[in-house]
Amino acid sequence: VERSGLPHPDSDRADSVQREGRRRDGLLTTGDMARLSSSTLRTVRFYEEAGILHPVQRTEGGHRLFPQAELDKLRLVGDLRAAGFPLDEIRDMLAMKTRFASGAEASREVVERLSMQIDEMSDRIAVLQRVRHQLERARVCLRDCTDCRDEELFPNSCAECTAMTGDAELPNAARVLWNLGR
Protein backbone atom coordinates (compact mmCIF):
# COMPACT_ATOMS: atom_id res chain seq x y z
CA VAL A 1 0.00 0.00 0.00
CA GLU A 2 1.37 3.37 -0.93
CA ARG A 3 0.66 5.51 2.12
CA SER A 4 2.16 8.38 4.05
CA GLY A 5 2.75 8.53 7.77
CA LEU A 6 2.64 11.17 10.48
CA PRO A 7 -0.06 13.82 10.73
CA HIS A 8 1.15 17.36 10.06
CA PRO A 9 0.85 19.70 13.03
CA ASP A 10 -0.12 23.11 11.74
CA SER A 11 2.23 24.60 14.31
CA ASP A 12 6.02 24.27 14.78
CA ARG A 13 7.22 26.10 11.76
CA ALA A 14 10.81 26.58 13.00
CA ASP A 15 12.20 23.07 12.88
CA SER A 16 9.82 21.91 10.17
CA VAL A 17 12.00 23.94 7.85
CA GLN A 18 14.80 21.57 8.73
CA ARG A 19 12.73 18.41 8.67
CA GLU A 20 10.72 19.08 5.56
CA GLY A 21 12.60 17.81 2.58
CA ARG A 22 15.48 15.49 3.02
CA ARG A 23 17.26 16.88 -0.01
CA ARG A 24 19.86 19.59 0.40
CA ASP A 25 18.42 21.68 -2.43
CA GLY A 26 15.25 22.14 -0.38
CA LEU A 27 13.06 20.47 -2.99
CA LEU A 28 10.50 17.84 -2.07
CA THR A 29 9.86 14.46 -3.67
CA THR A 30 6.38 13.09 -4.24
CA GLY A 31 6.82 10.98 -1.13
CA ASP A 32 7.82 14.02 0.94
CA MET A 33 4.73 15.83 -0.28
CA ALA A 34 2.49 12.91 0.66
CA ARG A 35 4.01 12.39 4.09
CA LEU A 36 4.10 16.05 5.05
CA SER A 37 0.47 16.57 4.02
CA SER A 38 -0.94 13.27 5.33
CA SER A 39 -2.08 12.37 1.83
CA THR A 40 -0.86 9.72 -0.63
CA LEU A 41 1.43 9.42 -3.63
CA ARG A 42 -1.61 8.84 -5.81
CA THR A 43 -3.25 12.04 -4.61
CA VAL A 44 -0.14 14.12 -5.33
CA ARG A 45 0.06 12.71 -8.86
CA PHE A 46 -3.67 13.11 -9.37
CA TYR A 47 -3.51 16.75 -8.33
CA GLU A 48 -0.71 17.36 -10.81
CA GLU A 49 -2.75 15.74 -13.56
CA ALA A 50 -5.70 17.90 -12.49
CA GLY A 51 -3.59 21.02 -12.92
CA ILE A 52 -3.45 21.91 -9.25
CA LEU A 53 0.12 21.00 -8.30
CA HIS A 54 3.12 21.84 -10.45
CA PRO A 55 6.56 20.27 -9.93
CA VAL A 56 9.37 22.74 -10.64
CA GLN A 57 11.25 20.04 -12.47
CA ARG A 58 11.79 16.35 -12.92
CA THR A 59 14.98 14.41 -12.35
CA GLU A 60 16.50 12.55 -15.28
CA GLY A 61 14.76 9.45 -14.03
CA GLY A 62 11.39 11.21 -14.13
CA HIS A 63 11.02 11.82 -10.40
CA ARG A 64 8.96 14.93 -9.57
CA LEU A 65 10.49 17.68 -7.45
CA PHE A 66 8.33 20.28 -5.75
CA PRO A 67 9.17 23.57 -4.04
CA GLN A 68 8.00 24.29 -0.49
CA ALA A 69 5.18 26.52 -1.71
CA GLU A 70 3.59 23.53 -3.42
CA LEU A 71 3.50 21.72 -0.09
CA ASP A 72 1.66 24.66 1.46
CA LYS A 73 -0.78 24.52 -1.45
CA LEU A 74 -1.27 20.78 -1.04
CA ARG A 75 -2.00 21.25 2.65
CA LEU A 76 -4.61 23.89 1.87
CA VAL A 77 -6.17 21.68 -0.78
CA GLY A 78 -6.32 18.84 1.72
CA ASP A 79 -8.10 21.07 4.21
CA LEU A 80 -10.58 22.30 1.62
CA ARG A 81 -11.26 18.76 0.41
CA ALA A 82 -11.87 17.66 4.00
CA ALA A 83 -14.29 20.58 4.20
CA GLY A 84 -16.18 19.09 1.26
CA PHE A 85 -15.29 21.47 -1.56
CA PRO A 86 -14.90 19.95 -5.05
CA LEU A 87 -11.55 20.10 -6.81
CA ASP A 88 -12.88 22.31 -9.61
CA GLU A 89 -13.82 25.00 -7.14
CA ILE A 90 -10.51 24.69 -5.33
CA ARG A 91 -8.52 24.96 -8.54
CA ASP A 92 -10.50 27.99 -9.57
CA MET A 93 -9.89 29.60 -6.22
CA LEU A 94 -6.14 29.02 -6.37
CA ALA A 95 -6.03 30.84 -9.72
CA MET A 96 -8.20 33.76 -8.65
CA LYS A 97 -5.47 36.26 -7.83
CA THR A 98 -4.01 36.03 -11.33
CA ARG A 99 -7.30 36.90 -12.96
CA PHE A 100 -7.46 40.49 -11.75
CA ALA A 101 -5.51 43.53 -12.77
CA SER A 102 -5.24 45.31 -9.42
CA GLY A 103 -4.61 44.18 -5.87
CA ALA A 104 -7.73 45.94 -4.68
CA GLU A 105 -9.96 44.12 -7.15
CA ALA A 106 -8.33 40.74 -6.53
CA SER A 107 -8.68 41.24 -2.80
CA ARG A 108 -12.37 42.05 -3.03
CA GLU A 109 -13.09 38.97 -5.12
CA VAL A 110 -11.04 36.59 -3.01
CA VAL A 111 -12.53 37.94 0.21
CA GLU A 112 -16.03 37.52 -1.15
CA ARG A 113 -15.26 33.97 -2.21
CA LEU A 114 -13.86 33.19 1.21
CA SER A 115 -17.00 34.57 2.80
CA MET A 116 -19.19 32.30 0.70
CA GLN A 117 -17.08 29.29 1.59
CA ILE A 118 -17.17 30.16 5.27
CA ASP A 119 -20.95 30.35 5.08
CA GLU A 120 -21.13 27.00 3.30
CA MET A 121 -18.97 25.49 6.00
CA SER A 122 -21.18 26.90 8.72
CA ASP A 123 -24.17 25.28 7.04
CA ARG A 124 -22.39 21.94 6.90
CA ILE A 125 -21.34 22.21 10.53
CA ALA A 126 -24.95 22.95 11.49
CA VAL A 127 -26.16 19.86 9.62
CA LEU A 128 -23.59 17.67 11.34
CA GLN A 129 -24.53 19.09 14.73
CA ARG A 130 -28.23 18.48 14.07
CA VAL A 131 -27.62 14.87 13.03
CA ARG A 132 -25.27 14.30 15.93
CA HIS A 133 -27.90 15.60 18.31
CA GLN A 134 -30.44 13.21 16.82
CA LEU A 135 -28.08 10.27 17.34
CA GLU A 136 -27.47 11.40 20.90
CA ARG A 137 -31.19 11.45 21.62
CA ALA A 138 -31.61 8.03 20.03
CA ARG A 139 -28.81 6.71 22.21
CA VAL A 140 -30.55 7.98 25.34
CA CYS A 141 -33.80 6.25 24.33
CA LEU A 142 -32.23 2.93 23.43
CA ARG A 143 -29.99 2.83 26.48
CA ASP A 144 -33.13 2.10 28.51
CA CYS A 145 -33.38 -1.25 26.73
CA THR A 146 -30.06 -2.36 28.21
CA ASP A 147 -32.08 -3.63 31.19
CA CYS A 148 -34.67 -5.38 29.02
CA ARG A 149 -35.55 -8.86 30.26
CA ASP A 150 -38.68 -9.26 28.21
CA GLU A 151 -38.64 -12.29 25.95
CA GLU A 152 -42.14 -11.75 24.61
CA LEU A 153 -41.96 -8.29 23.14
CA PHE A 154 -38.35 -8.07 22.07
CA PRO A 155 -37.75 -8.59 18.48
CA ASN A 156 -41.04 -7.55 16.94
CA SER A 157 -43.26 -5.83 19.47
CA CYS A 158 -40.97 -3.23 20.99
CA ALA A 159 -43.42 -0.54 19.86
CA GLU A 160 -45.85 -1.79 22.54
CA CYS A 161 -43.23 -1.65 25.28
CA THR A 162 -43.74 0.96 27.99
CA ALA A 163 -40.12 2.02 27.60
CA MET A 164 -40.92 3.31 24.11
CA THR A 165 -44.46 4.60 24.57
CA GLY A 166 -43.49 6.62 27.60
CA ASP A 167 -41.60 9.21 25.61
CA ALA A 168 -43.82 11.17 23.27
CA GLU A 169 -41.02 12.65 21.12
CA LEU A 170 -39.13 9.58 19.94
CA PRO A 171 -36.33 10.69 17.60
CA ASN A 172 -36.52 9.32 14.07
CA ALA A 173 -33.23 7.43 14.43
CA ALA A 174 -34.60 5.50 17.42
CA ARG A 175 -37.84 4.65 15.61
CA VAL A 176 -35.95 3.34 12.59
CA LEU A 177 -33.19 1.47 14.39
CA TRP A 178 -35.64 -0.23 16.73
CA ASN A 179 -38.16 -1.09 14.01
CA LEU A 180 -41.00 0.78 15.63
CA GLY A 181 -43.56 1.55 12.93
CA ARG A 182 -45.26 4.90 12.32
Add this chain to the structure above:
Amino acid sequence: VERSGLPHPDSDRADSVQREGRRRDGLLTTGDMARLSSSTLRTVRFYEEAGILHPVQRTEGGHRLFPQAELDKLRLVGDLRAAGFPLDEIRDMLAMKTRFASGAEASREVVERLSMQIDEMSDRIAVLQRVRHQLERARVCLRDCTDCRDEELFPNSCAECTAMTGDAELPNAARVLWNLGR
Protein backbone atom coordinates in the same frame (compact mmCIF):
# COMPACT_ATOMS: atom_id res chain seq x y z
CA VAL B 1 -34.02 16.42 -14.59
CA GLU B 2 -35.57 14.00 -12.12
CA ARG B 3 -35.57 15.94 -8.88
CA SER B 4 -37.67 16.31 -5.76
CA GLY B 5 -38.86 19.57 -4.23
CA LEU B 6 -39.41 20.95 -0.74
CA PRO B 7 -37.09 20.32 2.17
CA HIS B 8 -38.55 18.17 4.94
CA PRO B 9 -38.91 19.88 8.28
CA ASP B 10 -38.11 17.41 11.01
CA SER B 11 -41.00 18.82 13.03
CA ASP B 12 -44.75 18.99 12.29
CA ARG B 13 -45.65 15.37 12.58
CA ALA B 14 -49.40 15.93 12.97
CA ASP B 15 -50.40 17.14 9.51
CA SER B 16 -47.54 15.43 7.73
CA VAL B 17 -49.54 12.25 8.27
CA GLN B 18 -52.19 13.76 6.02
CA ARG B 19 -49.82 15.23 3.46
CA GLU B 20 -47.41 12.35 3.15
CA GLY B 21 -48.63 10.03 0.48
CA ARG B 22 -51.28 11.08 -1.92
CA ARG B 23 -52.72 7.61 -2.12
CA ARG B 24 -55.63 6.57 0.08
CA ASP B 25 -53.98 3.28 1.06
CA GLY B 26 -51.24 5.27 2.79
CA LEU B 27 -48.49 3.82 0.62
CA LEU B 28 -45.85 6.02 -0.98
CA THR B 29 -44.61 6.05 -4.57
CA THR B 30 -40.96 6.46 -5.47
CA GLY B 31 -41.69 10.12 -6.20
CA ASP B 32 -43.31 10.62 -2.79
CA MET B 33 -40.27 9.10 -1.15
CA ALA B 34 -37.92 11.38 -3.05
CA ARG B 35 -39.92 14.54 -2.39
CA LEU B 36 -40.51 13.87 1.29
CA SER B 37 -36.87 13.09 1.94
CA SER B 38 -35.34 15.78 -0.29
CA SER B 39 -33.57 13.13 -2.32
CA THR B 40 -34.08 11.89 -5.89
CA LEU B 41 -35.81 9.07 -7.74
CA ARG B 42 -32.42 7.67 -8.63
CA THR B 43 -31.35 7.58 -5.01
CA VAL B 44 -34.49 5.73 -3.91
CA ARG B 45 -33.98 3.12 -6.64
CA PHE B 46 -30.27 2.87 -5.87
CA TYR B 47 -30.98 2.27 -2.18
CA GLU B 48 -33.40 -0.49 -3.08
CA GLU B 49 -30.79 -2.10 -5.31
CA ALA B 50 -28.30 -1.73 -2.46
CA GLY B 51 -30.63 -3.65 -0.16
CA ILE B 52 -31.44 -0.71 2.09
CA LEU B 53 -35.00 0.15 1.07
CA HIS B 54 -37.69 -2.46 0.49
CA PRO B 55 -40.98 -1.68 -1.30
CA VAL B 56 -43.89 -3.65 0.20
CA GLN B 57 -45.16 -4.37 -3.28
CA ARG B 58 -45.20 -3.31 -6.89
CA THR B 59 -48.22 -2.29 -8.93
CA GLU B 60 -49.03 -4.32 -12.04
CA GLY B 61 -47.20 -1.72 -14.05
CA GLY B 62 -44.08 -2.19 -11.95
CA HIS B 63 -44.37 0.96 -9.83
CA ARG B 64 -42.82 0.65 -6.37
CA LEU B 65 -44.96 1.23 -3.29
CA PHE B 66 -43.38 1.90 0.09
CA PRO B 67 -44.81 1.98 3.62
CA GLN B 68 -44.33 5.01 5.87
CA ALA B 69 -41.60 3.28 7.86
CA GLU B 70 -39.44 3.15 4.74
CA LEU B 71 -39.71 6.93 4.45
CA ASP B 72 -38.46 7.29 8.02
CA LYS B 73 -35.60 4.98 7.13
CA LEU B 74 -34.79 6.95 3.99
CA ARG B 75 -34.68 10.16 6.01
CA LEU B 76 -32.31 8.62 8.51
CA VAL B 77 -30.11 7.31 5.71
CA GLY B 78 -30.05 10.78 4.17
CA ASP B 79 -28.95 12.27 7.46
CA LEU B 80 -26.23 9.67 7.94
CA ARG B 81 -24.99 10.13 4.37
CA ALA B 82 -24.85 13.88 4.92
CA ALA B 83 -22.82 13.10 8.01
CA GLY B 84 -20.33 11.27 5.80
CA PHE B 85 -21.00 7.63 6.68
CA PRO B 86 -20.65 5.08 3.86
CA LEU B 87 -23.68 3.07 2.76
CA ASP B 88 -22.16 -0.25 3.85
CA GLU B 89 -21.91 0.97 7.40
CA ILE B 90 -25.43 2.39 7.32
CA ARG B 91 -26.89 -0.83 5.95
CA ASP B 92 -25.10 -2.81 8.60
CA MET B 93 -26.42 -0.52 11.29
CA LEU B 94 -30.01 -0.81 10.10
CA ALA B 95 -29.77 -4.59 10.39
CA MET B 96 -28.13 -4.61 13.79
CA LYS B 97 -31.20 -5.21 15.94
CA THR B 98 -32.03 -8.42 14.11
CA ARG B 99 -28.63 -9.92 14.76
CA PHE B 100 -29.06 -10.30 18.51
CA ALA B 101 -31.12 -12.70 20.54
CA SER B 102 -32.10 -10.45 23.44
CA GLY B 103 -33.17 -6.83 23.73
CA ALA B 104 -30.49 -6.16 26.32
CA GLU B 105 -27.72 -7.42 24.04
CA ALA B 106 -29.05 -5.60 20.97
CA SER B 107 -29.37 -2.41 22.97
CA ARG B 108 -25.80 -2.58 24.21
CA GLU B 109 -24.42 -3.12 20.70
CA VAL B 110 -26.52 -0.41 19.08
CA VAL B 111 -25.73 2.08 21.82
CA GLU B 112 -22.03 1.37 21.47
CA ARG B 113 -22.24 1.82 17.71
CA LEU B 114 -24.08 5.10 18.14
CA SER B 115 -21.39 6.28 20.53
CA MET B 116 -18.68 5.57 17.99
CA GLN B 117 -20.57 7.41 15.29
CA ILE B 118 -21.18 10.37 17.56
CA ASP B 119 -17.44 10.50 18.29
CA GLU B 120 -16.64 10.33 14.58
CA MET B 121 -19.02 13.17 13.93
CA SER B 122 -17.44 15.26 16.66
CA ASP B 123 -14.07 14.73 15.01
CA ARG B 124 -15.43 15.83 11.65
CA ILE B 125 -17.07 18.88 13.17
CA ALA B 126 -13.78 19.79 14.82
CA VAL B 127 -11.96 19.54 11.48
CA LEU B 128 -14.54 21.75 9.78
CA GLN B 129 -14.30 24.31 12.56
CA ARG B 130 -10.52 24.34 12.33
CA VAL B 131 -10.57 24.87 8.57
CA ARG B 132 -13.29 27.49 8.84
CA HIS B 133 -11.20 29.35 11.38
CA GLN B 134 -8.24 29.27 9.04
CA LEU B 135 -10.34 30.72 6.21
CA GLU B 136 -11.64 33.42 8.55
CA ARG B 137 -8.10 34.42 9.49
CA ALA B 138 -7.08 34.47 5.82
CA ARG B 139 -10.03 36.70 5.06
CA VAL B 140 -8.96 39.16 7.72
CA CYS B 141 -5.43 39.32 6.28
CA LEU B 142 -6.48 39.72 2.68
CA ARG B 143 -9.14 42.29 3.44
CA ASP B 144 -6.33 44.75 4.10
CA CYS B 145 -5.46 44.57 0.40
CA THR B 146 -8.83 46.03 -0.54
CA ASP B 147 -7.20 49.46 -0.16
CA CYS B 148 -4.15 48.48 -2.19
CA ARG B 149 -3.10 51.17 -4.67
CA ASP B 150 0.32 49.78 -5.37
CA GLU B 151 0.98 49.03 -9.02
CA GLU B 152 4.57 47.94 -8.50
CA LEU B 153 4.26 45.15 -6.00
CA PHE B 154 0.86 43.73 -6.80
CA PRO B 155 0.90 40.62 -8.80
CA ASN B 156 4.28 39.17 -7.96
CA SER B 157 5.88 40.96 -5.04
CA CYS B 158 3.12 41.02 -2.45
CA ALA B 159 5.43 39.16 -0.10
CA GLU B 160 7.50 42.31 0.24
CA CYS B 161 4.49 44.46 1.05
CA THR B 162 4.29 45.88 4.56
CA ALA B 163 0.68 44.71 4.80
CA MET B 164 1.91 41.12 4.69
CA THR B 165 5.18 41.33 6.56
CA GLY B 166 3.57 43.14 9.47
CA ASP B 167 1.77 40.06 10.69
CA ALA B 168 4.10 37.33 11.90
CA GLU B 169 1.53 34.52 11.92
CA LEU B 170 0.16 34.53 8.40
CA PRO B 171 -2.33 31.66 8.01
CA ASN B 172 -1.44 29.07 5.38
CA ALA B 173 -4.54 29.84 3.30
CA ALA B 174 -3.48 33.48 2.96
CA ARG B 175 0.09 32.54 1.99
CA VAL B 176 -1.13 30.17 -0.69
CA LEU B 177 -3.94 32.28 -2.11
CA TRP B 178 -1.74 35.36 -2.31
CA ASN B 179 1.25 33.52 -3.76
CA LEU B 180 3.59 34.51 -0.97
CA GLY B 181 6.40 31.98 -0.93
CA ARG B 182 7.72 30.14 2.12
Add this chain to the structure above:
DNA sequence: TTGCTCCTCACGTCACGTGAGGTGGC
Protein backbone atom coordinates in the same frame (compact mmCIF):
# COMPACT_ATOMS: atom_id res chain seq x y z
C1' DT C 1 25.31 -3.92 -4.78
C1' DT C 2 21.12 -4.00 -2.09
C1' DG C 3 16.70 -1.84 -0.82
C1' DC C 4 13.65 1.52 -0.70
C1' DT C 5 11.48 4.97 -3.38
C1' DC C 6 9.39 6.52 -7.23
C1' DC C 7 7.56 5.77 -12.06
C1' DT C 8 3.58 4.80 -15.61
C1' DC C 9 -0.39 2.49 -17.20
C1' DA C 10 -4.84 0.86 -16.29
C1' DC C 11 -8.71 -1.05 -14.13
C1' DG C 12 -11.75 -0.71 -9.77
C1' DT C 13 -14.81 1.77 -6.44
C1' DC C 14 -18.42 4.54 -4.27
C1' DA C 15 -22.75 6.97 -4.67
C1' DC C 16 -25.10 8.42 -7.36
C1' DG C 17 -26.29 11.93 -12.16
C1' DT C 18 -28.05 11.94 -16.64
C1' DG C 19 -30.12 10.89 -20.61
C1' DA C 20 -32.73 7.48 -24.00
C1' DG C 21 -36.71 5.24 -24.97
C1' DG C 22 -40.89 3.32 -23.21
C1' DT C 23 -45.27 2.58 -20.23
C1' DG C 24 -48.71 3.51 -16.21
C1' DG C 25 -52.52 5.60 -13.70
C1' DC C 26 -55.71 9.13 -11.89
Add this chain to the structure above:
DNA sequence: TTGCTCCTCACGTCACGTGAGGTGGC
Protein backbone atom coordinates in the same frame (compact mmCIF):
# COMPACT_ATOMS: atom_id res chain seq x y z
C1' DT D 1 -57.62 11.07 -24.19
C1' DT D 2 -53.96 13.99 -22.50
C1' DG D 3 -50.06 14.72 -19.30
C1' DC D 4 -47.44 13.78 -15.69
C1' DT D 5 -45.29 10.11 -13.28
C1' DC D 6 -42.75 6.19 -13.08
C1' DC D 7 -40.10 2.35 -15.40
C1' DT D 8 -35.51 -0.03 -17.05
C1' DC D 9 -31.12 -0.11 -19.12
C1' DA D 10 -26.75 1.85 -19.50
C1' DC D 11 -23.09 5.02 -19.72
C1' DG D 12 -20.85 9.14 -17.19
C1' DT D 13 -18.64 11.43 -13.11
C1' DC D 14 -15.75 12.61 -9.16
C1' DA D 15 -11.67 11.69 -6.41
C1' DC D 16 -9.08 8.89 -5.78
C1' DG D 17 -7.51 3.23 -4.37
C1' DT D 18 -5.06 -0.62 -5.87
C1' DG D 19 -2.26 -3.56 -8.07
C1' DA D 20 1.21 -4.91 -12.07
C1' DG D 21 5.52 -4.43 -13.82
C1' DG D 22 9.51 -1.59 -14.18
C1' DT D 23 13.39 1.82 -12.92
C1' DG D 24 15.99 5.47 -9.95
C1' DG D 25 19.06 7.27 -6.47
C1' DC D 26 21.54 7.74 -2.05
